[in-house]
Amino acid sequence: MKFIETLKNIWKIDELKDRIIMTFSLLLVYRFGAQVVLPGIDSSKLASFSENFEGGGIGFVLNAFTGGAFSNASVFALGIMPYISASIVVQLMGIAIPYLQKLQKEGASGQKKINQITRWLTIGICLIQAPSYLLSLGTLGVPSDAYLMPDNMNLFLVSSTIILVTGCVFAMWLGEKITDKGIGNGISLLIMVGIIATLPQAFVQEFAARVTGTGGVMLVLVELLVWFVVILLCIMLVMAVRKIPVQYARRAASGGYEKNEQGSRQFIPLKLNASGVMPIIFAQAIMFVPAALGQLDTSWATTVQTAFGDIFGFWYNLVFALLIIIFTYFYTAITVPTNKMADDLKRNGGFIAGIRPGTETADYLDKIMSQITLPGSIFLALVAIFPAFVSLMGVTQQWALFYGGTSLLIMVGVAIDTMQQINSYLLNRHYDGLIKTGKNRKAVA
Structure with missing residues (x-):
């Protein structure tokens, strides 16, 4: 309701x-x-x-x-x-x-x-x-x-x-x-x-394969349950943050001089996966190279094509996962400006308890980012190669690709972002309605 x-x-x-x-x-x-x-x-x-x-x-x-x-x-x-x-x-x-x-x-x-x-x-x-x-x-x-x-x-x-x-x-x-x-x-x-x-067609093919083959409808329901769990884990990956407590000293004028009042406490949210799906996109671009080398008429090119031509194969997914971890660190380093964050914090009179403002704060934030990026990158790599594990269980390749990788992360990330924007409109109208009539009003052009 x-x-x-x-x-x-x-x-x-x-x-x-x-x-x-x-x-x-x-x-x-x-x-x-x-x-x-x-x-x-x-x-x-x-x-x-x-x-x-x-x-x-x-x-x-x-x-x-x-x-x-x-x-x-x-x-x-x-x-x-x-x-x-x-x-x-x-x-x-x-x-x-x-x-x-x-x-x-x-x-x-x-x-x-x-x-x-x-x-x-x-x-x-x-x-x-x-x-x-x-x-x-x-x-x-x-x-x-x-x-x-x-x-x-x-x-x-x-x-x-x-x-x-x-x-x-x-x-x-x-x-x-x-x-x-x-x-x-x-x-x-x-x-x-x-x-x-392409999702409905992939699911219909999987459903037809299970009904006419082994497993039946019950196995399809189990696959949907696993898919739902994977989506929940992706949501956790996208939304997870490490909150760094920050204090801002407030000052009030009194008798011609200023005195410190009790500081207000806030947080710096550092995302567990600050790089989003970009590491997967970069790694996927690199993994396209073996497919291109396979076009060469040489023995070593054929060997490379054989080892990396199957996107559900062992060597493909091993190298793919390692590249994702490497690119996660690289992209996080260039997109999360810890030095700028420390400078802005110092300029606004904020500080982290026990850490000196300036360089020490930047080093501390950089250390925290390195610590949370490791589990974030491993989790991201596991999500990216999870379709390979699903395919080993007899799931069709088209349907298995929706159990992880760039496709699922993009769907989850975009859906969350869109829902947050819709929710902000609802909250704004609810707040405006409380002031006026207590009910939602039509928007004024």
Whole structure:
């Protein structure tokens, strides 16, 4: 009843209702575009092409992130991933390039320029990825008779490149509009919707395999229970923080001089997993290298491909887990500015009990971050390789990939972020209602 009442309260707030409707509308546009095949390709002859992305591996990952657009040869085949790549590059370049460091300190105006740089870099990445995707269509399984203009392939490549770049830019625009006019982070929502789009098909395949094979419906229920537990553990990983108690000395003027009053106590929340899913994304990019080396016609390349070609294999997951732990430390070090935190704390008159302000505080925060990053990185690595353990229990590969990895963490993180934004609207309206009439009021335009 409380949940139903919450849904009613959401619908009573006009601003929140309009934002949710806007979000769903733009997401529907994105999903519609994922089904539109590139001009010049016969969609009825892409069955064998789509089947190549159903057995796991890099193709399945790319297809999942684009919501099936990659295997549909869609106008949104590149999805939003070029923008994600550009954002990562700009963020890493901000460590070494003084100009970007200066922009980061300029507030909103600097962030606007950084966003513009990211957009132009996104177009540059698209201009590289689009022709590569089009030239690899034949290798990936698109039959030669699927092309409607086989005698004019140059025109097809040029026009399709323009369409793919435009599709990525349009998807980027949709994401930014969702962030501004909708609810939640638009780019993250586009990725999450793409992942969820492949979830029903994976579950139906697993259900059919269990019903017709061994286990039956009861085993499916057990798998759902395990999946629910894994989701709860991912929520704990995303939400877990270490609270560092901080005291602020308050001063009050009295008789021409100031005297200390009792200080107020607050906390610095240090997240257990401050790097989010970025270590998995970085590690996944490195693990794509063996697949590329496997294309070389040499004995050692074949050996590497055999050892690392199976994403559920031992060596793949061992190296994958080690890379995640390493990248977690690396990304945490560059995204959690302990020195800046210590300086801000000192400037505001705050201190950690028993620790001197300044350098000692920065060293103390850095030590705490190192201590909590180790269990956080191990937990993150276990979540990332958990699909390999699930597949050993007879679960189909498509369904096993939803038991961990980037997909599950993105779904959990985005869902939590969106729910927190909705909850903030509800709390604000409830607070406003208590002052006025004690009930939720319609939002004032």
